[in-house]
Amino acid sequence: MNSTPLPPRMESWKPTVVVGIDFGMTCTGVAYSTAPEWAEPKCIQRWPGQFQLANKVTTQVAYDDRDRLITWGFQCHRTTDVATSIMNEFKLYLDPSFPDNHPGRPSHQEAVRWYKDFMRSLWVHLDSYFDSVIPDWRQRNVQILISIPTTWTSPQLTARLKSWLEEAGLATAYNRRVDVNQTEAEAAAVYAAKQTFKVGDIIMVADAGGATTDINILEITERRRDRAKLRALDKAEGINVGSTQIDGHVKELVKAQLKQRRVQCNDDEVHWLAEDMMKSCAFEEIKCGFDGTQLQMDTHMAIPEENFPEHNRYQRQHVTITVDQLRSIFDNQLKLMFSAMDNKLHELMNQRPDPVKYLVLSGGLGSSKYVQRRIQAQYATRFPNMKVLCADEPQLAVAKGLVMDRVQALSTGSGVYTGRISRVSYGVLCREAYDKVRHRGEDITEDSLDKTKWAENMIEWLVEEGHAVEDTDFTKPYRLKIPKAEIGQGFEAQFVKSDAPAKALPRSLRHDGVERLCTLRFRFSEQDFRQSSSHQGFRLERSFLSRRRDHYIAEFNLRIIVGSTDLKFEIETMDGRKLNMAEARVEVEWEETEIRPKPKKPARTMFAAQR
Structure with a gap:
């Protein structure tokens, strides 16, 4: 799937309405805030088929006996006059690798269809609702934010989720934009951080919802009236408890x-x-x-x-x-929750002496009085100084957290998170100058241009699992050898990911534990080569030996921007010109999320520039 390039003017696009959607296994919540006041997020409480106010709508869709969509949400159980099949609890099946062998499980394709039908129906209702309460709704710039489970670590899945939402009609108008940019754990932590904590407080947020429980340990690094800052102390973890x-x-x-x-x-x-x-x-x-x-x-x-x-x-x-x-x-679910929390607490204790001061519960299951009492009893003796709190509106923590983070970024120039911990490792395929000891057993080729030997499909790990990822980027210089006949053609950079610990990352595609992630395709202009004397980073290598050929060396910086749920890429020439994903000269093709065979080596692979 190729990402659709955004027109350059979108780079300066700013919303005047922010909508956060917490798509849940059993219920879905929606919160929003509007400019210029950017007041505390409000939640949607009026839903079709529900006569009383409700903070969330049931996540379900109904079909007739010919498999045509009839209705959605609360209305599903009021369709007694037609033969219906009610589809619910399909959220986790949007991930094709979700491990469930239940004989009645839906297929990935079915879950995607139900998801798009539900989100399309939801947005039709929201569009009508907002049109009745927000002046000039049709003319407003609207940003729709969607969270994803913390158990999802695949940028491919994030990219596909965004495309499904666009197909469902959430971003068809010129002034509508949909983004999948936070995990449920992070959004819940943003909401929790807005409570009255102090700078230096360490909090553990457990968002226990319908399908998963997400656990995050964070430090409050800044606390003002108009903004809060968080720094993750460990990578967020999601477990199938709910x-x-x-x-x-x-x-x-x-x-x-x-x-x-x-x-x-x-x-x-x-x-x-x-x-x-x-x-x-x-x-x-x-x-x-x-x-x-x-x-x-x-x-x-x-x-x-x-x-x-x-x-x-x-x-x-x-x-x-x-x-x-x-x-x-209940206790069997809590045992799993306690185990995950214990692991997080012990990992933190091994890294630093500062104790967790607050354990904040959110989510539907987190609002249970029994769950709260059992957690308090579990940690009262072992961590007597850790206070257990419940979020003010636990079932709305994710939806409101999405909006609060974006509103803070719009109002103050920066979001709530100052740093995250990478949940997986990301690397780029490159070639290395052949060394007979280091590259024993690897794929070895001879370059047709200069007849030197190279080890192919080697991996340079740019981001390692468990390491801090600030809200910045990773930039490294690379080179390409390009025959004169190929100038102006497209080139590729292939990215991979691994869930292996940072100390055990595979060094090439010939080793286990690595998965192909995406292919970045980019194209330099012919002007870059024709004016190589004035364009820094493009030079012609002439050869006076019959076995070698004249070729260009293109030197550039590869920039990878690691978000909470996605990746963005940029190519920068040595004289400062940037090629990014908003331009036609850079596009990303994501791999399928199912396990795929290892890729064939590309026709021309870049290699690290020596600096």
């Missing part, structure tokens, strides 16, 4: 009891019957209100009469989820 896992375990208990009672359903029908029974008894409210105390009552779910043989239909039956069973399910 309220939907609790739903899944309860559903399995219900299904087991239904089978014991020999209801007249096949396995697939039992699955949907269990889900309907949980909805009919308002299990979501029971789960959110669960506190695990002795006053808590068992949950009884009535079995519809039509699911029994006629002679049993009038014997009222139900299934029961006891308080002990529900407590056990």
